Amino acid sequence: MNAKQAAGYRAAEWVKDGMTIGLGTGSTAYYAIEKIGEMVSQGLRIRAIATSNASEELAKKYNIPLITAAEVDHLDLAIDGADEVDPEMALIKGGGGALLREKLVAIHSDKFIVIADSGKKVSSLGQFKLPIEIVPFTYEWTLKLLESKYDVPFELRKNGDELYVTDNGNFIVDAAFGVIESPATLAEELKALTGVVEHGLFVGITDTVIIGYEDGRTELIEKK
Numbered sequence: 137m138n139a140k141q142a143a144g145y146r147a148a149e150w151v152k153d154g155m156t157i158g159l160g161t162g163s164t165a166y167y168a169i170e171k172i173g174e175m176v177s178q179g180l181r182i183r184a185i186a187t188s189n190a191s192e193e194l195a196k197k198y199n200i201p202l203i204t205a206a207e208v209d210h211l212d213l214a215i216d217g218a219d220e221v222d223p224e225m226a227l228i229k230g231g232g233g234a235l236l237r238e239k240l241v242a243i244h245s246d247k248f249i250v251i252a253d254s255g256k257k258v259s260s261l262g263q264f265k266l267p268i269e270i271v272p273f274t275y276e277w278t279l280k281l282l283e284s285k286y287d288v289p290f291e292l293r294k295n296g297d298e299l300y301v302t303d304n305g306n307f308i309v310d311a312a313f314g315v316i317e318s319p320a321t322l323a324e325e326l327k328a329l330t331g332v333v334e335h336g337l338f339v340g341i342t343d344t345v346i347i348g349y350e351d352g353r354t355e356l357i358e359k360k
């Protein structure tokens with residue numbers, strides 16, 4: 137068992153019969169989906185919404201019943217990975233490009249569990265480049281707007297020679313902020329910029345963090 141698997145499998149313990157759940161995206165969320173799939177094959181009845189096309193494919197592979205937002209007005213639980221987790225349980229997410237759907241699912245869930253290997257624990261956010269999802273229309277101007285507001289390197293995410301396109305048809309800019317002094321302030325500022333659809337700062341959303349270690353141990357951190 138590796139650290140990501142330990143965290144993912146532990147989170148699956150919160151999934152109970154009859155729940156509606158959000159399935160996260162990435163290599164740690166993969167293990168949670170795998171375990172939940174195993175539980176479904178043993179008779180667990182749940183319904184799920186996936187946060188990316190990749191996780192939707194995975195859920196189908198494991199016969200996890202999928203629903204849309206038209207069928208429920210909220211979820212009981214969402215489980216997802218993170219790129220950085222700070223001591224206040226604020227996160228940087230979006231390394232895998234799914235931040236918009238991940239945030240939508242997280243904020244509409246009664247409980248949001250973050251799963252991560254111990255390398256994701258940081259004293260302050262910002263060493264990981266902050267993903268910012270922007271609309272393709274006049275994206276050059278949005279990029280310039282960001283550059284005019286913050287004196288840090290911004291980089292349009294690429295997929296080979298092409299610009300990376302999210303599941304929502306948008307682009308991503310990765311911003312090397314370094315230490316982010318106030319994630320809440322930056323989150324608000326970015327959200328207010330026209331052209332920015334969403335950003336990877338998740339502040340005040342997380343209820344529980346499960347950190348996995350290479351020896352298979354897990355550490356549980358609950359919201360204060």
Ligand SMILES: O=C(CO)[C@H](O)[C@H](O)COP(=O)(O)O
Binds near residue numbers: 162164165216218231
């Ligand atoms: O936010 C995400 C995808 O948009 C992922 O949860 C995040 O990038 C962590 O991924 P991994 O578990 O593979 O390290």
